[in-house]
Amino acid sequence: MPATRVTVALNAKQSQKAPLLIPASTSLSSIQEVVFKTAKTKLRLKKPTRIFVGGSGQELLSEEDWARHVCDDITLLVSAGEEFVGVRKEGKQHVDSNAECPVYILAQKAPVDELSVTQVETTAHTLPGIIHAVGQPDLHPGTKFPIGAVFVSRKWVHPPLIGSDIGCGMAWYHTKLSRSQVDGDKGKKIAEKLRGLEGSWRKQADREQWLLDRAGSCSAGEQWDSALGTIGAGNHFAEIQVVESSSIPPGSEVELKQDEVILLVHSGSRGYGSILKKYTSGSHISLEEGSQQMQEYMEEHDKACRWAKANRNLIAVRFLSCLEPGEEAWELGRNTPQTGFCDADAISYAKSKIAERQVVDILHNNVQRVKWPPAPPPPSAASMPALEVGLSNVALEPGETAVVEHVYIHRKGAAPTYDPGTNLPLALLPLPGSRATPTIILKPQFTVASSWGLKNALSLAHGAGRSMSRAKALSSLSQKYRNQNLLEPGSGTGTWVICDEKDLVFEEAPDAYKDVYAVSDDLVREGVAEVVGWCQTRVSYKVRNEAR
Numbered sequence: 001m002p003a004t005r006v007t008v009a010l011n012a013k014q015s016q017k018a019p020l021l022i023p024a025s026t027s028l029s030s031i032q033e034v035v036f037k038t039a040k041t042k043l044r045l046k047k048p049t050r051i052f053v054g055g056s057g058q059e060l061l062s063e064e065d066w067a068r069h070v071c072d073d074i075t076l077l078v079s080a081g082e083e084f085v086g087v088r089k090e091g092k093q094h095v096d097s098n099a100e101c102p103v104y105i106l107a108q109k110a111p112v113d114e115l116s117v118t119q120v121e122t123t124a125h126t127l128p129g130i131i132h133a134v135g136q137p138d139l140h141p142g143t144k145f146p147i148g149a150v151f152v153s154r155k156w157v158h159p160p161l162i163g164s165d166i167g168c169g170m171a172w173y174h175t176k177l178s179r180s181q182v183d184g185d186k187g188k189k190i191a192e193k194l195r196g197l198e199g200s201w202r203k204q205a206d207r208e209q210w211l212l213d214r215a216g217s218c219s220a221g222e223q224w225d226s227a228l229g230t231i232g233a234g235n236h237f238a239e240i241q242v243v244e245s246s247s248i249p250p251g252s253e254v255e256l257k258q259d260e261v262i263l264l265v266h267s268g269s270r271g272y273g274s275i276l277k278k279y280t281s282g283s284h285i286s287l288e289e290g291s292q293q294m295q296e297y298m299e300e301h302d303k304a305c306r307w308a309k310a311n312r313n314l315i316a317v318r319f320l321s322c323l324e325p326g327e328e329a330w331e332l333g334r335n336t337p338q339t340g341f342c343d344a345d346a347i348s349y350a351k352s353k354i355a356e357r358q359v360v361d362i363l364h365n366n367v368q369r370v371k372w373p374p375a376p377p378p379p380s381a382a383s384m385p386a387l388e389v390g391l392s393n394v395a396l397e398p399g400e401t402a403v404v405e406h407v408y409i410h411r412k413g414a415a416p417t418y419d420p421g422t423n424l425p426l427a428l429l430p431l432p433g434s435r436a437t438p439t440i441i442l443k444p445q446f447t448v449a450s451s452w453g454l455k456n457a458l459s460l461a462h463g464a465g466r467s468m469s470r471a472k473a474l475s476s477l478s479q480k481y482r483n484q485n486l487l488e489p490g491s492g493t494g495t496w497v498i499c500d501e502k503d504l505v506f507e508e509a510p511d512a513y514k515d516v517y518a519v520s521d522d523l524v525r526e527g528v529a530e531v532v533g534w535c536q537t538r539v540s541y542k543v544r545n546e547a548r
């Protein structure tokens with residue numbers, strides 16, 4: 001038997017490869033060793049642990065797998081433990097995939113992991129219908145698909161690119177607190193007041209009332225609605241922040257004033273979004289426009305996004321019931337042992353009052369149907385205040401009309417810059433760093449430099465993005481901070497943290513995230529955002545074990 005000629009490549013960076021001739025005398029049990037040795041010596045992969053077949057993504061685990069799959073000219077992708085990067089192909093490339101799809105990585109200052117860039121590229125070049133892909137400066141690797149990425153597609157929707165926390169996002173609310181009530185040690189008192197925020201809110205009839213909006217009901221049934229008004233695990237949080245600096249002109253339609261105390265809520269659709277896992281695994285990876293499945297998915301997706309927005313508003317009401325006692329509108333935020341049903345008027349009143357307090361609410365995990373390409377506002381808009389300037393797909397040059405179509409913008413950890421419902425740019429967006437680093441106030445920009453938002457796919461970074469995986473943060477930071485209390489403000493950080501889950505304290509430590517200023521600098525350099533201020537967190541609420 002002649003030797004077998006294969007290519008060994010890095011799973012995380014598939015352009016790095018080396019040829020390998022596997023001698024015919026090599027037994028099946030030792031081929032793996034030979035491949036690992038090539039990855040170590042030729043490709044400098046320190047700890048190879050898994051091998052996949054390029055294209056199919058088949059993992060080679062047993063001698064039988066090797067016997068069945070290894071043949072001349074195949075590529076073996078070696079991984080340091082991460083999942084296969086790429087879309088598993090059963091046969092040929094999908095007829096609608098686009099090997100030439102442009103990919104923009106908007107990061108220079110912010111560090112990006114090679115694996116995440118490979119994930120953006122392989123997704124853009126293999127999934128059907130993708131016409132434009134962007135890695136924002138907060139880009140980091142996900143299990144299969146990247147986070148901090150945007151994919152624009154024509155005629156296809158890909159649920160896995162959004163993930164299961166559909167509708168996750170961030171909302172800011174004004175409060176009536178003053179900075180002297182939250183600065184320094186006062187933050188501890190405020191943290192103590194945040195009680196009764198875990199567990200179900202009231203009865204199902206009240207939840208259903210809360211979940212009624214202009215489009216009808218977005219109730220998901222008692223099983224999922226019982227989580228309404230709760231933040232949830234992971235890196236979801238609600239924070240009391242102070243606006244340390246703001247250059248937003250006084251009287252602007254959307255305003256954050258210097259020294260103001262605000263509430264930032266980060267949560268999503270809780271368990272409800274996860275029911276859509278049926279669309280994110282197996283053969284449902286891509287749904288074609290017009291199909292029954294895509295229609296069903298989009299209906300459920302839109303409902304989950306409305307549920308998530310209602311959830312953030314209710315979380316805010318529950319927080320304000322602790323922070324602004326005596327304020328009638330927030331009374332129903334409290335769960336008392338006798339809590340009965342509220343009347344519908346009380347719920348409508350609280351909903352209208354919290355809407356008045358809302359500064360902005362954005363979704364960073366969703367798919368949005370928008371007109372494409374974005375085009376400059378009409379010349380008459382030059383003198384309009386920024387918020388009234390729509391992006392209008394009008395003449396590019398006098399007499400020339402853009403060919404307008406609709407596309408799907410998939411965001412997994414990316415903030416929108418524009419509201420397709422109103423055709424208007426969003427006025428402000430939060431760019432949170434971590435619980436102890438600033439949250440930057442961004443104003444999206446639409447200029448020639450970004451082809452009116454085309455380059456950044458009408459999106460911005462949604463945070464600083466992880467610089468360390470959860471597992472790495474847990475192992476290294478629990479060592480680094482072994483004898484320190486991370487829940488109290490260290491020198492200069494000023495954040496009181498409520499987090500009764502020990503591992504989460506380390507997984508979410510500020511060191512696990514990139515430098516948020518590197519991220520905002522990249523956005524400014526690309527001409528897609530302006531920095532108009534920043535906030536600092538005083539109290540960060542993640543999870544409280546009420547039984548303690």
Ligand SMILES: Nc1nc2c(ncn2[C@@H]2O[C@H](COP(=O)(O)O)[C@@H](O)[C@H]2O)c(=O)[nH]1
Pocket residue numbers: 138147168235236237239364413432433434435436439462463464465466508513537540
């Ligand atoms: N202000 C805070 N920001 C935080 C915290 N934990 C994470 N973050 C930042 O938010 C985004 C959220 O990411 P997502 O992918 O989970 O939606 C993340 O990139 C961080 O930069 C926190 O406790 N407080």
Ligand SMILES: [Mn+2]
Pocket residue numbers: 168169266364
């Ligand atoms: Mn999120």
